[in-house]
Amino acid sequence: MASQTRAGRARPERRVWQLAALMAAAAVAVAAPGFIAHPYAAVPGVAWCILLPLFALAEVHVIHLPAERSSHSHVLREIPAVAGLTFLAPQQYVSAYVLGAGLALFVWSKLRGLKLGFNVAMFALEAVLGSLTYHAIFVVGEDPIGVHAWLAAVVAVLVTDIISAAAVTAAISLTDSHFDSEVLREAVRTGIPAALVNTCVALLVVTLVVARPMALPLLGALVVLLVLGYRVHIRLARGYTRLQQLYQFVGSTGHTSDLEQAVTNILSEAAELLHATTAQLVLLPTAEEPGRRITWQAGSVVTDDVRAVSADTWWSAAVGGESVLLKHESGRAGKTTAADAGSGAPRDGVAVALRPAEGVEAVLLVTDRTFEEETFSVEDLRVFETLAAHAAVALDKARVVDRLRHVADERAHEAMHDPLTGLPNRRAFTDAVEAAMLRGETAAVLLLDLDDFKDVNDTLGHTAGDRLLTVTGERLIGTGAEAPSAMVARLGGDEFAVLLPGMDTETAVVHARALHEVLCAPVPLLGVELTSSASIGVTEFYGTSRSSEDVLAQADVAMYAAKASRCGVQAYRVEDGHSTARRLALAADLKVAVRERTLELWYQPQAATGTGQVTGFEALLRWDHPQFGYVPPPEIIAVAHRTGLLRSLTDSILGQALRDRARWAAAGHDLDVSVNVTPADIADLALVEVVDAELSATGTAPGALVIEITESDAMRDFDRSLVVLCALEARxxxxxxxxxxTGHSSLAYLDRLPVHEVKIDQSFVFRVEKDAADSTIVRATVNLAHDLGLRVVAEGVENDLAKSLVTEMGCDLYQGYGLARPMPADQLLGWLARHQAHALITRADDVRPGPAAPVAPALRAVSGT
Structure with missing residues (x-):
């Protein structure tokens, strides 16, 4: 492993050496022909030996500009470089440039090996190309301080800086094995402006040397003032940057409620803010438990124990509340002050005591400045103290939230478990049954009840009863363990249940008899042997064929059959379940039908009264129950309301109707869709969220959806319904x-409801051709709706006469058997094509001039009849 590490480290170094050799070779290849063929003469005025130490001095005195995560170094090399280009021959210039800068790195910065070789090769290439660029623009013999010379100097300096930025970027990319364009951009962004400023100063120096050397002190004074002003600017810029970073720190750490994530955020943000390599949070040990050290470095977090804090530790003073600042000698990387000698301390660091409100003592510290030429300052210490105060608040908040989350987990456990026996409760058991159904498993359920438990409570007291329940639970768990994945639960009182995955009824009955035998064993209570017994009902379910309530109901029927026959164990029989009401069966099956989307929507068309063109389809809910046959929609709604399925049913209808509309739109029929909802739906803001989600999922424009309500529904909770309806209308x-x-408050509330159309009840339309009073009501309703800007739809139009009458009275749309009967979704497109073809033929025979209006079909979905 060590050899592999060394080999992995050697490969980047070899690539950098190759880059240095390539730059050196390029410098020689470019310089030799030009310098030998054209030996330029030096301009009298400045000796070669004077500029060599100036190059070295410029390399030693480096200006460090702070950046977001580090600092950028800028040298004043442009000043001797411009002077050298002006007064020295190219050979002299290159030698002074390379020897002066190289000796500074070797003697002062103590660079050796790869770093020294790379920099010397880069200096050589910079000097050669800079000299060639200068002499390609400036001709010897011209005015050395003229505009032409200025231009040549500026271009030469820019070429030199671009070469330097490119070489450094290439070396970093070869070392890291990937190209980081940000390095090049940052070098150019900060380096070029600084180089131009330095070049201007250098040109002033050259001009004064040639024209008026006595004025050089004035320029020196100006440069000193500029440097002082620049330092003030840097100090203000740093302060502003730190303020911004501190604000970001407060924002990023204050919004985290997870304790571990809060600690990670605090450490990473602290390291970034202080430009540190490592950040640590040390939770000090107490008498009850050891401390912990949480270390962040390079994006990874490591935690280890802290048994004690040694007095020799560099940050030990922070334990007593004193802030600690550990510096290293600026400009001489790797050397620290005497404070860290022999203590194993880092190069530099800052440590601050951190005491959250609950009194848990900790120390927050950062170490090793990312830029070695800089160290932590007193200003950094003050910023870090402020940061630590915010960190303490953030940790307090995260700790409280973590404790609340722990309490919530405990409450969730309590909500799913029986406090006396510790067994899962009814809710947990039904969830397990539902989960087994969703997985399509076959399983058996045992429901048992203790016989004569009331007598135990009455004669021996509730303490004895609780003890009997606890022993029963323990025995069920012990015997139930023989069945893999068995679940034992206490449903309430003296009623227990056992879930046996993978078992059929016959096997479950055998297991139940073994349980019965164990439960009938004597129980020692209050010094006496209490003989107890139980009755157990057994049932079986297959996948999603039933609901958990249905399964428990069947097990309950079987258990009472066992109790009645005193046989101890009884499997469920169909004949025992005849007493189960139709509504229980429908309730169990409706949940499955909604979940599996087996409910159907049939569609009846709507048409414009003036043209007969189809303008919509009203969808009617259909449920063909395998046992009871056709179930009327009102009964479906009533069952859904009783069983809490109304929300799911409405959501299912919304989704199905919108999906049908999307399929028809894909076939070229851009249909609208309308869904009839119940009073509970329009009083629930969740309806708005469901509508938003379904419209987005099917790509339907909001204007293509019509929500239908009845006037009586809107009147039940008018204020709450108005909020929901307005939210829908706003979308x-x-x-x-x-x-x-058909209601009693229509005229009073219609102008306050954000509706777009009204549908005249079919009870009026059926009689409109026979009863003049009904015709008057319809006509008045149409006029009222039109005055309010609403569209009018006539329902129940069964023949051409009724169509003519509602058309004459001003109805905009009509529907009924006179247009078409309801049809399944898969027949709708065929019917629509036939109807449109018939409409074309009818319009062709129409003697009225002018083209027919384009078809604008619409789809409307309701959950009623």
């Missing part, structure tokens, strides 16, 4: 009042 869903005219 663009259209609303319709069904069976209009």
């Amino acid at each position: 663009g869903v259209r609303l319709s009042v069904d069976d209009f005219g």
Whole structure:
């Protein structure tokens, strides 16, 4: 493993060496022909030996500009470089550049090996290309301080800086085995402006040297003032950046409620804010338990125990509440102050006491500045103290939430378990049965009841009764363990249940008899041997053929049959279940029908009264029960209401109707869809969420959905219903009042409901051709609706005469057997094609001029008849 690690480390180093050799070779290949063929003469004024130490001095005095996660180094190399380009011959310039900068790295920065070789090769390539660029623009003999010379110097410096940025980016990419474009962008973004400023200063120096050397002190004074101003700017910029980062820290750590995630966020954000390599949270040991050290480094978190804090630890003073600042010598990486000598301390670090409100003592610390040329400062310490205060608040909040979550888990466990025996309760048992059904498993259920349990409570007291229940649970668990995956539950009182996955009725009866024998064994209570007995009912279920309530009901029937016959164990028989009411069977089967989507929607068309063109389809709910045959929709709604399935039923109808509409739209018929909902639905804001979800899932525009309500439904809880209806209308869903005219408050509330159409009840339409009073009511209703801007639909139009009459009275749409009877969904497209073909033939025979209006079909789905 060690050899593999060394080999993995050697490969990037070898690639960087190859890059350095390539740069050196390129420098030689480019320089030799040009310098030998054109030996430029030096410009008198500055000696070669003077610029060499200036190159070295520029390399030593580096300006560190802080960035988001590190610092960027900028040297003042442009000043001696411009002077060298101006006053030295190319050969002299290259030698002064490479020797001066290289000696500074070797002597002062103590670079060796790869780093030194790479930098020297880069210096050589920079100097050669910079010199060639300068002399390609500036011709020897011209004014050395003229505009032409300025342009040549600026371009040469830019070429040099771009070469440097590209070389450093290439070296980092070869080392990390991936290209990081951000390194190049950051180097160019910060380096080029600094290089241009330095070049301008250098050109001023050159100009003064040539024209007026005595003015150089004035320029020096200006440079000093600029440096001081720059430092003030850097200090303000750093303060603003730290304030922003501290704000981000508060935001990122304050919104986390998970304790572990809160600790991770605090450590990672602290490391980023302080530009540190490592962040740690040390929870100090107490008398009750050891401490913990949670360490974040490079995105990973490691936790270890802390038995005690040594006084030699560099941050031990933080335990007493004193903030600790550990520095290293700035500019000489890797050297620390005497404070960390012999203590195994990091290069540098900051540590602050962290005391949450509950008194749990901890120390938060960061170590090892990511940029080695910088160390932590007193300003960093102050920022870190503020950060630690916010961290303490965040940890308090996360700890409280974690404790509440733990309490919630306990409450959830209590909600699913019996507090006396610790067994699962009825809710947990029915959930297990439902889960087995969903998996399509076959299983048996045993339901048992203790005989004469009331006598035990009455004669020996409730303490003895509780003891009997506890022993019964223990015996059931002991014997039930013989059946793999068996589940024992206490349903309430003296009633227990056992779930036996994979067992049929015959095997379950054998197991129940073994249980019965164990339960009949004497139980020692209060110094006496109490003989108890039990009655056990057995039933079996197959996959999703029934509901858990139905299964328990059958087991309950069998258990009472066993109790009545005093046989101890009885399997369920069909003849024993004849007393089960029709509504119980429908309740059990409706849940399955809704879940498996076996309910059907049949569709009856709607048409425009003026043209006879189809404008919609009203969907009628159909349920063909395997035992009871056709079940009327009102009974379905009543059963769903009693069993709590109304929400699921409405959601199922909504989804099915919208899916049908999507299929017809894909076939070229852009149909609207309408769903009739109940009073409970329009008083429940969850309906709005379901509508949003189904419209999005089927890609249906809100305007293509019409929600139908009856006027009596809206009147039951008018204020609450109005909120839901307005929310639907705001989304663009259209609303319709069904069976209009049968209620008693229509005229008073119609103008307050956000509806778009009304449907005249078919009881009026049936009599419209016979009863003048009904015709008057229909006509008045139409006029009222039109005055309110509503569309009018006439239901129950059975023949052409009724159609003519409702058309004459101004109804916009009609439906009924006179147009078509309800049809299954798979027959609708065929009927629609035949109807449209018939309509085309009819329009062709029509003597009235002008084209027919385009067909605008609509689909309307309701859950009633």
